[in-house]
Amino acid sequence: MKTQLIKAAEAFPYQNFEYQGMQDMHWGAERETEAKEILERLKPFTSDANVVVLRLSGRDENFRPIICKDEKDGKRRGRS
Numbered sequence: 001m002k003t004q005l006i007k008a009a010e011a012f013p014y015q016n017f018e019y020q021g022m023q024d025m026h027w028g029a030e031r032e033t034e035a036k037e038i039l040e041r042l043k044p045f046t047s048d049a050n051v052v053v054l055r056l057s058g059r060d061e062n063f064r065p066i067i068c069k070d071e072k073d074g075k076r077r078g079r080s
Contacts (some may be wrong), residue, residue, distance in 0.1 A: 001050055008045070009038050022052065032058065037064075043068055 002023055006012060015026040023039040029035035037057055045051045056066040 001048070005042065005045060008041050011038060032063070039066065039068065044057060 002016075002025070005025060009027055011029075012028055013025040014028040015024075017024050027035075027038050029038060035058075039054070039056045042054055046054055051069060052072050053070050054068040055070065056068075057063070058065070
C-alpha cells in the first residue's frame with residue numbers, strides 16, 4: 001500500500017516511519033493549493049481499512065485542518 005499511496009500522491013512523503021506496525025506518512029507542500037491537490041489524490045484511499053487517518057494540516061494557526069478520515073483510538077470522523 002505504501003507504494004500505491006506515493007504513486008497516487010504524485011509526491012514522496014517528507015516523513016515516513018513505522019509505529020506499532022503501521023506506516024505513518026507525512027507529505028508537505030509549499031502552497032496550500034498543492035497540499036489540497038495531494039489530499040484529493042489520496043481521498044480514494046479513505047475507504048481502505050488500512051488507512052486510519054487522512055488529514056490536511058497547516059503551519060498557519062489560522063488554517064483549519066481538513067479531516068477526511070480519523071479512526072485512530074476508535075474515533076470515527078470524516079469531512080469532505
